[in-house]
Amino acid sequence: MNFDMGAYGAYIWPAYGISALAILGAIAWALAAWRRAKAKLAALEKMTPIK
Amino acid sequence: MNVLFRYANPHEFMRLSGAVLPFIAISTALCFAIGLYLGFSVPPDYQQGTTVTLMFIHVPADVVAELAYGAIAVCSLLSLVWRHPLADIAARAAAPLGALFTALAIITGALWGKPMWGTYWVWDARLTSFLLLLFLYLGYMALWNAMEDETRAARACSILALIGLADIPIIKFSVDWWNTLHQGESIMSGKIATVYLAPLLIMMLGYALLFLTLWMVRIRTAVLERRARTLMREAAS
Numbered sequence: 001m002n003f004d005m006g007a008y009g010a011y012i013w014p015a016y017g018i019s020a021l022a023i024l025g026a027i028a029w030a031l032a033a034w035r036r037a038k039a040k041l042a043a044l045e046k047m048t049p050i051k
Numbered sequence: 052m053n054v055l056f057r058y059a060n061p062h063e064f065m066r067l068s069g070a071v072l073p074f075i076a077i078s079t080a081l082c083f084a085i086g087l088y089l090g091f092s093v094p095p096d097y098q099q100g101t102t103v104t105l106m107f108i109h110v111p112a113d114v115v116a117e118l119a120y121g122a123i124a125v126c127s128l129l130s131l132v133w134r135h136p137l138a139d140i141a142a143r144a145a146a147p148l149g150a151l152f153t154a155l156a157i158i159t160g161a162l163w164g165k166p167m168w169g170t171y172w173v174w175d176a177r178l179t180s181f182l183l184l185l186f187l188y189l190g191y192m193a194l195w196n197a198m199e200d201e202t203r204a205a206r207a208c209s210i211l212a213l214i215g216l217a218d219i220p221i222i223k224f225s226v227d228w229w230n231t232l233h234q235g236e237s238i239m240s241g242k243i244a245t246v247y248l249a250p251l252l253i254m255m256l257g258y259a260l261l262f263l264t265l266w267m268v269r270i271r272t273a274v275l276e277r278r279a280r281t282l283m284r285e286a287a288s
Binding site for chain 2 (some may be wrong): 001002003004005006007008009011012014015016018019022023026027030031033035037038040041044045047048
C-alpha cells in the first residue's frame with residue numbers, strides 16, 4: 001500500500017478524513033437512535049398493560 | 052407485488068431485516084477493507100497522478116446519492132398508489148442518508164477539482180444539477196418536518212419526491228447534453244483501466260451496502276418509534 005500522496009495529499013487526506021468522519025458519525029447517530037427507540041418502547045411496554 | 056407487500060408488512064420487515072442486517076453490515080466492512088486496500092495500492096494515474104484515489108470515494112458517494120433518491124421515489128410511488136405505511140417510513144428514513152452522500156460527493160469532488168481543474172467549483176450542468184439534488188433532499192426533509200399531520204406530510208413529500216426525480220436523468224446525461232468541465236461517463240464505456248476499476252467497483256458496492264445497512268437501521272428505528280407513539284396514544288385514551 002502507498003500512502004505517499006505527494007503534493008496532492010493536501011486535497012486527498014481532507015477528502016478521506018471528512019468522508020470517514022461523516023460515515024462514522026452517521027453510523028453512531030443511527031445506532032444511538034435505535035438504542036433510544038428500543039429503550040423507550042421497552043419502558044412504555046412495561047408501563048402499559050397488554051389489552 | 053404480493054411478495055413485496057408480505058415483506059413490507061412492518062412485523063415481517065422487522066423479523067427479516069433483523070436476520071439479514073448483520074450479514075449486510077459485515078459485507079459492508081469487508082468491501083471497505085478490500086476497496087481501500089486496493090485503492091491505496093494503485094499506481095498514480097498518468098493524468099490525475101495520486102488524485103485518482105479520490106475517485107474511490109467520490110464516485111461511490113455520487114452513485115449512492117442518486118440511488119438513495121431512486122429508493123425514495125419508489126417508496127413514494129408505493130405510498131401514493133397503495134398507501135402502504137412502511138413505504139412512508141422507508142422514504143423518510145432514506146432522505147438524510149441521501150443528503151449525506153450528496154454532500155460527500157460534492158465535497159470530495161471539489162477537493163479533486165481544485166488540483167485537477169484549478170477550481171473547487173464551476174457552475175457546469177453536472178455540478179449544478181447535482182447541487183440541486185442536495186436542495187431536493189433538504190426540501191424533502193423540511194417538508195416532512197413542517198407538517199404535523201403525518202398522512203398529509205407523507206402525501207406532499209411523495210409528490211415532491213416524484214417531481215424531483217426529473218433531476219436524476221438530468222444529472223446522468225448532463226455530461227452528454229451540454230459541454231461540461233466535468234468529464235463524461237467512463238465506467239460503462241470501459242475507459243477505466245482494470246487496476247482502477249476493481250477498487251472503484253468494490254467501493255461502490257461498499258457504499259451501496261453501507262446505505263442499505265443504515266437505511267434498514269433507520270427504518271427499524273422508525274417502526275419502534277411508531278409503536279411507542281401508538282402505545283402512548285392508547286395509554287392516554
